[in-house]
Amino acid sequence: xxxxxxSPAKSSYYSFEAANLEGTDLPENDSRNQLWWLPHxxxxxxxxxxxxxxxxxxxxxxxxxxxxxRIDFIQTARLDRAIQxxxxxxxxxxxxxxxxxxxxxxxxxxxxxxPGIRIGAMRRGVWVDVYEGGYGMYRQExxxxxxxxxxxxxDVLLLxxxxxxxxxxxxxxxxxALQGLxxxxxxxxxNLGCAVIQQTVLxxxxxxxxxxxxRYADSPAYRVAKINNLIRDLADEEGxxxxxxxxxxxxxxxxEWHDISLWHRSKQEIHPRVSHLYGDxxxxxxxxxxxxxxxxxxxxxxxxxWGGVIGDDGLAGITLGQGNAVGEAHLAVQRYALDLSxxxxxxxxxxxxxxxxxxxxxxxxxxxxxxxQDIACFNANWDDKPSNLRxxxxxxxxxxxxLVFIDDNxxxxxxxxxxxxxxxxxxxxxxxALYVECIAAAGYFEGLQITSEDKERGTQYRMNAARDLLRDxxxxxxxxxxxxxxxxxxxxxxxIAMARIVQLINKTNQFNLTTRRYTEAEVKTAIVSxxxxxxxFRLLDRFGDNGIIGLVMGNMRSDGTLLIxxxxxxxxxxxxxVEAAMLNVVAxxxxxxxxxxxxxxxxxxAKNAMVKDLYKNFGFEHAGEAEGEVFWKLSLDSFRETxxxxxxxxxxxx
Amino acid sequence: MxxxxxxxxxxxxxxxxxxxxxxxxxxxxxxxxxxxWDSVTHISLIVAIETRFKIKFKTAELESLRNVGHxxxxxxxxxx
Numbered sequence: 001x002x003x004x005x006x007s008p009a010k011s012s013y014y015s016f017e018a019a020n021l022e023g024t025d026l027p028e029n030d031s032r033n034q035l036w037w038l039p040h041x042x043x044x045x046x047x048x049x050x051x052x053x054x055x056x057x058x059x060x061x062x063x064x065x066x067x068x069x070r071i072d073f074i075q076t077a078r079l080d081r082a083i084q085x086x087x088x089x090x091x092x093x094x095x096x097x098x099x100x101x102x103x104x105x106x107x108x109x110x111x112x113x114x115p116g117i118r119i120g121a122m123r124r125g126v127w128v129d130v131y132e133g134g135y136g137m138y139r140q141e142x143x144x145x146x147x148x149x150x151x152x153x154x155d156v157l158l159l160x161x162x163x164x165x166x167x168x169x170x171x172x173x174x175x176x177a178l179q180g181l182x183x184x185x186x187x188x189x190x191n192l193g194c195a196v197i198q199q200t201v202l203x204x205x206x207x208x209x210x211x212x213x214x215r216y217a218d219s220p221a222y223r224v225a226k227i228n229n230l231i232r233d234l235a236d237e238e239g240x241x242x243x244x245x246x247x248x249x250x251x252x253x254x255x256e257w258h259d260i261s262l263w264h265r266s267k268q269e270i271h272p273r274v275s276h277l278y279g280d281x282x283x284x285x286x287x288x289x290x291x292x293x294x295x296x297x298x299x300x301x302x303x304x305x306w307g308g309v310i311g312d313d314g315l316a317g318i319t320l321g322q323g324n325a326v327g328e329a330h331l332a333v334q335r336y337a338l339d340l341s342x343x344x345x346x347x348x349x350x351x352x353x354x355x356x357x358x359x360x361x362x363x364x365x366x367x368x369x370x371x372x373q374d375i376a377c378f379n380a381n382w383d384d385k386p387s388n389l390r391x392x393x394x395x396x397x398x399x400x401x402x403l404v405f406i407d408d409n410x411x412x413x414x415x416x417x418x419x420x421x422x423x424x425x426x427x428x429x430x431x432x433a434l435y436v437e438c439i440a441a442a443g444y445f446e447g448l449q450i451t452s453e454d455k456e457r458g459t460q461y462r463m464n465a466a467r468d469l470l471r472d473x474x475x476x477x478x479x480x481x482x483x484x485x486x487x488x489x490x491x492x493x494x495x496i497a498m499a500r501i502v503q504l505i506n507k508t509n510q511f512n513l514t515t516r517r518y519t520e521a522e523v524k525t526a527i528v529s530x531x532x533x534x535x536x537f538r539l540l541d542r543f544g545d546n547g548i549i550g551l552v553m554g555n556m557r558s559d560g561t562l563l564i565x566x567x568x569x570x571x572x573x574x575x576x577x578v579e580a581a582m583l584n585v586v587a588x589x590x591x592x593x594x595x596x597x598x599x600x601x602x603x604x605x606a607k608n609a610m611v612k613d614l615y616k617n618f619g620f621e622h623a624g625e626a627e628g629e630v631f632w633k634l635s636l637d638s639f640r641e642t643x644x645x646x647x648x649x650x651x652x653x654x
Numbered sequence: 655m656x657x658x659x660x661x662x663x664x665x666x667x668x669x670x671x672x673x674x675x676x677x678x679x680x681x682x683x684x685x686x687x688x689x690x691w692d693s694v695t696h697i698s699l700i701v702a703i704e705t706r707f708k709i710k711f712k713t714a715e716l717e718s719l720r721n722v723g724h725x726x727x728x729x730x731x732x733x734x
Contacts, residue, residue, distance in 0.1 A: 033705070074670045074702045081673045111694055261713045265697065272701045 033256070033273055034070050035280060037442040039417070039427040041069035048082050056090050065421060067123040073116065076276035080115035083122065094127045100286050103149055103194070105133035105141060106160035109267045113160070116279020123280065124287040125401070125422075136165075139180075142187045150192065155519075156289065157188045158243070158282060160199045162269040167201075167223040174226045178234055185240050195519045197285055198235060199243040200228050202269060203250075204258050239520050241285055241448060245270075248281065284446035290517060291506035294345075294424055294444040295398050297337060298389060300407035301351035301358055301380070305337075305370065306330045307432070311357050321367030329433040334369035336436045341374055344454025345445055346396060346461065348377040350388040350405070355380040376461035385412050386419035396461075397571035399509060399607060404444045408432070449499040453547040460572065463543040478645065481576060485542040486646035488578065490585050493527050493534040500548045501536060504568060509607040511579070512568040513600065513614065514629075523553075531556030533589060537582055539573055539646075549573045552586050561633070562586075562595035580642040583618055585650060587639050598639075599623065600632040618642075655733050660707075660726050667706060671699045681723030707733065 041047060044066065051062035063083050071079065083090070102117065104110050114130045121128040131152040133141050138159060141149040159181070166177045185196050205220040207213050213222045228246045235242050249257045252274075259271050270278050287293060302309045307319030307326045319327045341347045347370070351358050358380035362372045372378065377395050379388045385407070393400045401422040407413055413425045426442045428435055447454075471480050493501055502520045509515065518526070527534045537550035550573075553566040564586070569579055590598055600615040615632035616622070623633035664679045672690045685691040691699075703725075704710055709732040719725060 072705070074667070074698075074705070077698065078670045078673060109694075112698065262697070262701075264713060265716065266693070268697065272698055273705055 033277070034072050035276070036070060037426040037438045038068055038070045039413075039425075041066065044069060044071070044075065048079060052082055052086060056093055059086060060090055060093055061421070064122055064125060067119050070427070071119075071276065073273055073276045076119045076279070077115045080119050083118070097125075097127055099127040099129045100290065101129050101131070101153060101155045102282075102286065103131045103133065103152060103154035103157045104160065105138035105149070105157060106162065106199075107136050107138060107165035108160075108162040108269050109135065110160055112268060112272045112275050113270060113278055113282075116276040117282045117286075118279070119276065120280040120283025121286055124283060124292055126283070126287055126290060126292060128283070128286060139184065142184050142192075145191060154192060154194045156195045156197060156286060157192065158197045158199070159184060160243075160270070161201070163201045163204045163220075163224055164263075164269075166227065167205075167220050172223075174223050174230065177223075177227055178230060181231070182234060182238060185235075185238050189239070189521050193519075193521060193525070195289055195521070196238075196240045197243050197282070198231070198240050200231060200246045202245050202258055203228075203254055204260075204263075204269070241289075243281060243285065245278075248274075248277070280443070284443045285448070288446040288448050289506065289519070291503075291509075292401075293446045294404045295402040296346040296348055296376075296392070296396060296404065297340060297439075297445075298348045298350050298392060298403050298405045299337060300409070300412070301349060301353060301361070303408040303432070304330075304406055304435070305334055306361065306365075310361050311353055315360055315364055318361065318365070320365060326432060327367070329431070329435070331367065331369060333432065333435050336439065338369055338374060340445065341458050342455065343445075343447070343450065344457045346376045346398070346457065347374055348392045348396070348403075349375050349379060350385055350392065350407075351380045352382055352385075353380045374458065376458075376464075385416055389416065389420055389423055397510070397574065404439070404442075406435070406439065408435075449503060451500040451503055451547075453500055453503075456545070456547060459544065460546060463546075464572065467541075467543060481645035483542075484576070484645070486576065487540045488581050488585075488646050488648045489538040489540070489651070490535055490582075490648065491538075491651040493523070493536055497536055497548055498523070501551060504548065504551055504570065505566065508568040508570065509605070510571050510610055511574065512566075512605075512608050513564070513611055514566055514603045515605045515608060516566055516603075518566075526553065526555075529555070531593070533562060533586070533593065535582075535585060535589065537569075537578070537585075539576075539578060546570075546573055550578060550582055552582060554586075554590075556593055556595060557599075560595060561597045561599045562590040562593065564598060564600045567600070577642070577644045577646070579614070580618070581644040581646055581648055584641045584644070585648065587636060587641070588650075591636055595636060597636055598634045600634070602630045602632065603628060604630075655730070657726060657730060660729055660733075663706065664703070664722070664726065664729075667699065667702050671695055671702055679722045679726075681721065681726070683722040684720070703729065709733065 047062060047066055051059045051066065054062060066079055100121065104114065111132055114132060117130060118128050131149065131154060133149060141147045166172065181198060185198065188194055188196050201224045203221065203224050205224060207221050208219045209216045213219050216222060231242065257271055257274055258269060262268050262271060299305055307330055308317055310318055320330050321327045337347055359372065362368060362370070377392045379392055389403055389405060390400065393403060400420055404424045405416050406426065406428065408428055413427070416423055417425050424444050426438050428438055467484065470483065498520060502523060505523065506517050526532055533552065533554040535552045536548050539546040539549050550569040551566060552564060554562050554564045557563055587598065600620055602612065602615060604612065620632035620634040623631040625631065661679060668677050668679050669675055672688060672695065674690065677688055685696060700711060700716060707729055709729065711728070715728060
């Protein structure tokens with residue numbers, strides 16, 4: 001990516017005239033068919049050819065960068081073919097990242113959707129192997145355990161059922177249609193053991209009544225609306241994720257998504273022209289299932305959160321607030337950021353400013369929606385932005401690939417893209433009124449569940465800041481830990497905590513011994529099997545409740561050892577002896593189950609080096625290696641509990 | 655737009671859709687002459703032409719399509 005030579009857009013919004021002259025660059029109709037939040041790559045064609053000639057590691061990086069440029073469906077198909085051709089020599093790298101096996105099943109032509117899905121996933125650094133079901137054979141394939149679908153063993157099943165199939169005949173009632181879908185979901189869950197994504201129904205039918213279509217119960221248009229209405233609760237009951245095609249059509253117009261002449265000609269319900277947008281939406285869900293959604297929004301200040309430059313214009317000179325269109329646009333950015341933080345997205349600031357000037361706006365400007373307490377990490381200094389982004393990730397204990405960076409300045413954006421390609425950097429339009437739409441359209445924060453931990457996250461980061469203050473004022477570690485008055489509550493997995501448990505399994509990267517990802521269905525199956533060990537840990541202290549911060553899953557083996565399949569902990573509570581307390585509980589429980597020894601497994605990933613020697617440090621002995629896994633063994637006779645500075649309460653252990 | 659310009663743009667589209675630099679659209683070229691030109695890529699090709707030239711074909715026009723020369727005539731007529 002080339003750095004733009006265009007001068008930074010700072011100082012563009014001093015006056016009403018200036019803002020007006022900038023004009024709006026509202027995306028044209030054409031560019032709505034593109035991934036308009038991504039930057040153009042003017043040298044696209046040449047970069048594809050260069051990637052095809054590179055060594056595997058470099059090629060993969062170039063392919064990911066190409067997928068992250070503003071491409072249409074033709075370029076998406078072209079890139080997909082280039083990658084498919086390169087597949088044999090990329091496979092080693094790809095297998096190391098464990099591809100997602102996606103079965104694409106439905107009632108009409110779907111072949112044209114696969115490239116967009118694969119490239120959408122590649123955009124997020126995820127490789128997808130797609131299995132395309134036979135035309136219209138979705139029900140038979142799900143029913144038949146001998147089918148190719150079963151041999152494929154999908155991780156995820158995507159059901160794309162067209163509206164004509166679902167309600168095309170007058171006899172097909174809404175209840176029948178929903179029950180038919182539910183039967184498929186249940187078979188997939190019980191027999192294939194995979195996660196299910198159901199596409200909602202495209203509103204393709206013309207009205208027969210008009211504004212009051214709902215008064216004619218047999219109307220196909222009304223039945224589609226009703227199915228879409230009821231399918232939300234039904235999917236939640238069954239643990240199925242939705243791909244909200246009806247919402248895409250509502251946003252872009254059904255004509256963008258469906259072309260009746262193409263339906264007649266080729267039975268494609270989804271228009272090929274938007275197949276890459278469809279694929280990007282599917283990929284968002286796949287990435288979210290993998291725990292790859294972004295976690296943190298890093299905001300620039302000048303001309304991003306307010307108009308103007310606080311250091312030059314002063315507190316009274318910046319444009320922010322009611323009565324001025326530009327000021328209101330920046331307020332809307334703050335409002336959206338605050339709403340995201342309430343949903344569990346961490347907010348950070350990276351701004352080239354004297355810290356005192358930057359803080360003054362937060363503390364004194366009456367129109368500010370965001371307060372200093374909403375920002376988990378506030379970096380206002382004169383270092384370059386990539387260094388600041390690295391620093392923010394380190395302070396928050398999250399990966400650099402969890403960050404989204406928002407800056408009005410094209411120079412800063414391009415610098416970050418070049419230095420830290422793993423950071424998501426949307427190509428903000430010039431008009432601040434469109435910033436929110438751009439951030440939202442990019443779908444970086446795709447979420448599948450809201451847990452109480454999500455809603456409390458802002459509070460938890462504030463508590464962390466309070467703990468840091470206490471630690472700085474306390475001289476030695478034991479005194480500090482004792483002063484926290486920690487309480488670790490341990491219990492078995494339960495339904496109430498299931499959403500959080502699945503989220504932790506799929507999101508935790510650093511303190512995670514095996515990084516095995518499980519779907520909710522897999523967790524539920526695992527915990528009812530005989531000899532299973534499953535423990536959740538919640539940590540409280542004098543500053544509040546940290547929520548569920550750790551999990552252990554294991555199972556008794558015939559040789560009388562207890563194998564620890566999964567051990568993970570949130571990095572929020574590192575350095576507080578929680579891991580030692582967890583092991584104490586595991587040992588106690590294992591003895592109760594009659595185990596003679598614990599066997600721990602370590603599987604190295606790019607991110608879990610911090611726990612490489614964890615078992616060794618707890619006195620486990622090396623007990624062999626196989627297929628990238630290192631085994632560690634600890635006899636329970638010789639196990640001595642570690643003293644920890646916390647009260648431990650255990651529920652549900654006999 | 656001149657016929658040459660239409661052929662130039664069409665060549666780019668053909669290269670993208672068939673991912674093959676050796677496929678050159680000539681007036682006599684037909685679907686049967688190109689290995690990758692099946693019913694699926696045909697739809698992609700038509701939609702790509704519609705998108706890039708900002709035109710729309712009628713269902714019946716596509717049913718009657720004979721060869722690339724015929725296609726170019728139709729594009730030229732729609733652009734004029």
